[in-house]
Amino acid sequence: MRPRSLNELMNTMDEFKGKSLSWHMTDGVIELALDRAPANEIGLAMLEDLERFVTMLPALELKASALVIYSKQKAGFSAGADLRELYTQAQKMEMASAVKGVRDFLQRIHAVMNRLDTSPLTTIAAVHGVCFGGGFELALACDLIVADKMARFCFPELRLGIIPCFGGIPRLKRDVGNAVVRDLLLTGRSINATKALAVGLASQVAAEGEALRLARATAAQTTKFDRTTAAAAKQFIKPLPDEELRREIDIFCELFTRPAVMEALRKFVESTDAMPYLP
């Protein structure tokens, strides 16, 4: 049944359930739950649902103060880009077409990340388990990261001959010292929540299974503030690194054309190793 009034239309936006995520709003806080097995890989399905969410954001922002993003998947917040989908799709086409498809995907996911990044809401990622690659980049688009003590953060892209490409490098550079950026990118190692807190990536560490509760408490605190003031403060302290974000896509697309990348992706996808994300 179609909503009959503007109010009804606004209310229908307060909750949604898609293929890979859902959201609902309670007491001025929007909760966006990632929920795509096995580990919230970000492929076309997740992208489309995220696009749907950011399309609805302007209306949701009129009634909310905060946004909490979390995962319903046991494995963690998100394992990052759907590399199996990327490899499978790229295999079906000529390299020029594959690069065009990749660039289109990246521009779309960047638009989503940029919209989340610049939302006037206070945005909080409640992170547990794996928070790798594109999943880490999604968390970095948020204002605050509340990390479960079992969370692990990682940019494994260099292991595959590519770089993070959902806006992660400019955002990481914005948020932490360059030595930390180099450590994470150039070693591809994962770090735990305690380390993430120590270097300033995470704002709080929660006991096991408590990240969402802490994020909700933090979100509730933000509902006490004047929204115009909070939005103005955020805009002032969190600039969007536009030029670097655009450059990141260009560098990724240049690197993606090399045969070594497709070979690394093939090895990753076909691997039966215990820890397949390691080269």
Next chain:
Amino acid sequence: MKTIEQTTEEILTLAATHFKVPRAGLQASDDFYKKLGIDSLQALELLTRLENHFGVELPDYEVQGVSDFSTLASRIQSRL
């Protein structure tokens, strides 16, 4: 400073507790993937639990290819 034997014992106890296997059934030379029946994500969980327990950082590349408790203990011991 813990001895390597103490470190190994603590790893075996922690692994037995969290992956719900009898402690008596675990030995330092065991392949923990097989003995605990864990996959890559659970191995990462074990790594995190060990880091939290011992208060050390254990980069993934240091445990790449490591599958027995004894070698794992020596990697941790070198960071205590």
